[in-house]
Amino acid sequence: MFENLAQAEAFLASRRHLGIKPGLHRVQQLLEASGNPERRMKTIHIAGTNGKGSTAAYIARALTANNWKAGSFTSPTPGGFLESIQVDGHWITEEAFVYECNSLLAVIEEMDGQDAHPSEFEIHVCIAFSYLAKHADISVIEAGMGGMGDATNVLQQPLLSIITNIGLDHQKFLGNTIADIASEKAGIMKAGAPVLSAATQEEAIDGLEAHAKAIGVPLNWVRAEDAERLQVHPKMRGPHQKLNAALAAEACRVLQGLGVALEEDKVRQAISQTQLPGRFxxxxxxxxxxxxxxxxxxxxxxxxxxxxxxxxxxxxxxxxxxxxxxxxxxxxxxxxxxxxxxxxxxxxxxxxxxxxxxxxxxxxxxxxxxxxxxxxxxxxxxxxxxxxxxxxxxxxxxxxxxxxxxx
Known part of the structure; x- marks a missing residue:
């Protein structure tokens, strides 16, 4: 059992040598031991090559501004494990993080004994989901790397899925072409959940549209010029941030249609005040x-x-x-x-x-x-x-x- 945060963090850090491990069976086994918190969460699931963290932050702040308890899971962050799991902008406490880590320890040891070692990120996801299921009304979940094989993709019933954009990154795991990577990111789409995307390449658009059609979900495109239409003016600089802000504002419009009460003025104000560390x-x-x-x-x-x-x-x-x-x-x-x-x-x-x-x-x-x-x-x-x-x-x-x- 871990007595403090330093011990829990050291344990997680000791598993970094396991590297990135695509696939969902390990994280599913961990979550089962926690009573499957992912099934009790209302979520917005975000994948993409760039812009995930900014888009997630805009949406979370907009939800908080409208009196929803807004959870978020995003990584990496300057404040490490604690900052990565938040409710209404407040980090998970050291005590809560240690508690959640301890509650997983027995099943981690059992899995290690079966040579099914869960990675640092898989354990991190389970800690986040267990905590957010208890403390948040709606949680914004950022995928770690891909989509289909990403540990966060245990979410089977998100309110909304967002694919920010598609670029050549992590080719070793996701594929060597834009089409391959789009296919992997499309894996976060789920039947019954509308999809938003800001992808621009023809092969990415074709791949995402084909996947959306196959599972019968509406897919809407957001472009940079939508920022003016939606009247969003982000504090964070750069044309890419206007696009991220437009994506977040459009997401809030979709959520309104799903019965999530949001006031557009409060959404715009929240977006205009959001600043993330390390983004220009x-x-x-x-x-x-x-x-x-x-x-x-x-x-x-x-x-x-x-x-x-x-x-x-x-x-x-x-x-x-x-x-x-x-x-x-x-x-x-x-x-x-x-x-x-x-x-x-x-x-x-x-x-x-x-x-x-x-x-x-x-x-x-x-x-x-x-x-x-x-x-x-x-x-x-x-x-x-x-x-x-x-x-x-x-x-x-x-x-x-x-x-x-x-x-």
Missing amino acids: ELIDKEPEIILDGAHNSEGMAAFVKTVQANYPGKKIKVLFGAFLDKPFEQMLQQLHLITDEITLTTFNHERAADLETLTETFPGVHMTEKWSEWVDQAYAANLRDTVYFVTGSLHFIYQVRAYIVKN
Whole structure:
């Protein structure tokens, strides 16, 4: 039994070596031992390559603003396990997290004995579902990676399914083409639950429409220009955030049609006030430092556009760290559209691209083993004509963020 949060977190961290394990049988076994909380939850299920976290946050805040107890499960987050599970913006308490973890321990040990080791993420999902089933009216659930084989896809009766967009990411697990990935993400669609999507590629649209038709659910498309029609003006910057906000506002309109009482003015106000850490976040003004989790090529394209729109004529310095399985060669080419002053680095995560790999791939490009030195130098120089950007993996962004906040 775990006596405190540190012990529970250490136990979960010790399972990271198991990696990503697509498939639902392990998470179903865990949930059965908890009395199947997923069957008692009202949920909005969100998958997609980018924009899941922002869209989820917009919807959760809109629900809270309308006096619903709004649960959310999203990862990764700067505050780790506790921040990832929230009701009305309040994190799960340490005591509740330890309780939920302890309640799963016997079945985890039993499964380990059967060589059916549940992964860190699978256990995390079960903790979240057990807690949210008890404390939330409606919960917004963000898929971890894919759709069909994602641990969150045990949800069989969501109110609404949302597929934000489709991009080439996690190809090792999801497939090598847009069509393959769309097919995987389409797995969150369920009979009886309407679907919204902001996917734009023809092959993604074809795949999603075919799946929706096969199970007989209505599929509606949301585009960036819908933000004006829906009168949503997000605080978070970038054209991609207008699209995420439009998706959230349209989701709220669909929920109204399903009997969820929501006032449109309160929905718009909630969206206009939402700010997530690490989404084009101004973390300091002197020097001007912005953090953005552009963790794949689609995210990087949105980041570059946002920089170009907001900082024309400014001198730009970038610190970049990414996971090994990301297309960092392409991402670096994208960064060169805004600056040549790019520093590559590594960070504390088993999936991080190490300096040796980066050196082999990008000979002659400036690198630093200690990203904290780059941050310290930015503060020491405090150049008024320069904007400092830290981008790449969200895990990396959150480590830098914690360092800046602490110091």
